[in-house]
Amino acid sequence: MKAATARGANNAQREIAVVRLFAVVAVVCGLLATPxxxxxxxxxxxxxxxxxEPPLTVGIWYPTDAAAVEQTVGTHTETVARDAPVAGRRLPLIVISHGGGGWYDSHYDTAIALARAGFVAAAVSHAGDTFDDxxxxMQLWRRPVQLHRLVDYxxxxxxxxxxxxxxxxxxxxFSNGGFTVLVMLGGxxxxxEIAPYCHAHPDHDLCSALQHAGVNPDLAETxxxxVWLRDPRIKAAVIAAPAFGFAxxxxxxxxVRAPIQLWRAADDRHQPDPYYEEAVRVDLPHPPDYHVVPNAxxxxxxPPCDARLARKMPALCNSLPGFDRAAFHEQFNEDVVDFFRAELH
Structure with a gap:
């Protein structure tokens, strides 16, 4: 009886040891797959x-063990270590494409969130479609070429x-950048399609902007x-408010086969539903991870604007009453990081 009890105890100890070993292996594998x-x-x-053409301007955020300080980057204040050594190996890369009239720093808070999580985030200022140029x-085919060049670099x-x-x-x-990324994925x-859309909806922002710029949408038929450049190196994408979704x-x-996280602002008066995000969602071969943000x-x-930028560019900075942009971006950036962690394993 005592011998049987001893054998049972030994077997139990061996089973516990095996379980612990598997747990250690799982943790190690998880660490290897996670930034x-x-x-x-x-x-x-x-x-x-x-x-x-002239060189492209690029901003790069990355993990570092160097001391970071609060400093001005463009029009924003960021806590970063400028030109510091990179920390880590086998880091995943996220390239960022801004909206029309933006520049590389347009999504700096998302880039910083990615870098804190162990990614390298690189954003290009799209020549010919920035705040100062x-x-x-409307030469939208230039944007995927520029983003492809960023991946090469x-x-x-x-x-x-x-x-x-x-x-x-x-x-x-985001916006024109969302369109750009869809093309990079194979769209x-x-x-x-722009001309009939604008003939039917001349009051929509896109169409009034084209008219104001003196651009004839019928010329797009040429x-x-x-000209649309696909980049098979891109394995997953987050797309917010993609412009020209109906096209x-x-x-x-x-x-388009790569996994996509797709975002729509429920009160987007710049890109009215259902011609943009919803048009993309229903026509993708595989359902995206779809998020609709109420009251946005x-x-x-x-990113949330400081007081100076809010005074200078109220159209970009003002949210609807009751919408907390800062709180939204905390959750948004967390969801973006989680998506890329899951898909770029």
Whole structure:
């Protein structure tokens, strides 16, 4: 009886040891698949070659163990360590495409949240569609080419590219940037859809903006499908308020296979429902991780403004009564990080 009891105890101890071993293995595997955390966020601005055109301006946020200080980056105050060493290996990369009239710092809070979670976030200022140069705002085919150039640079030319995992690349895009990322994932828009849309909805912001700029939407019919550049290196994407969503259709989105987190502001008066996000959602081959933000407007996907910027650009900074943009961005950035963690494993 005592021998049987001893054997039972030994078996139980062996089973406990095996369970503990599996637990340790699971933890180690989890750590290997999850971006590493660093103490702070590093930042650098670089210029990258862009063929025969002037260099593109890029902002890069990344994990670092260097001390970070509060400082001005463009029009925002950020707590970063400028030009500090990168911490970590096999870091996933997220490239960011801003909306029309923005620049690389337009989504700095999301970039910082990604860097704190162990990602490298790189954003390009889209030449010809920035706050200080809108000379080529309707030449939408230029944007995917520029974002593709950013991926090339980060993976092969960036001074710290050896810290990156080339197999784990994602993209974030807002408004015109959301359109850009859809194209990078394999979407092929038909810009000839813009003219009938504007004939039917001349009061919509897109159409009134085209009229104000003196752009004839009928000219979009001359754009060949071959100009749209796909980048198979992008494995997952977060897309907020994609512009020109109606221009894709089911056929135009049939080649999009990567997982997508799609966001819509419920009170987006700039891009009225159902012609933008909803049009994309219903025509994607696979259902996206879809979020509708109650009481939010189009520009609530931009970071909260300080008092000076709010006075200078109230149209971008003012939210509807009762909407807390700062609280929303805390949750939004957390959801973006969680999505990329899950999909870029």
């Amino acid at each position: 590493a955390f660093a103490a702070n966020v590093g930042f650098e601005e670089v210029k990258i070659a862009n063929g025969a 809108q000379s080529r705002v 980060m993976l092969d030319e960036w001074a710290d590219h050896e810290h990156l995992d080339k197999a784990r690349v994602g993209a974030f895009g 092929v828009p038909n810009l000839s 754009v060949p499908a071959s 894709f259709g089911r056929a135009g989105l049939s080649g 407007g189009h520009y609530d996907f931009l």
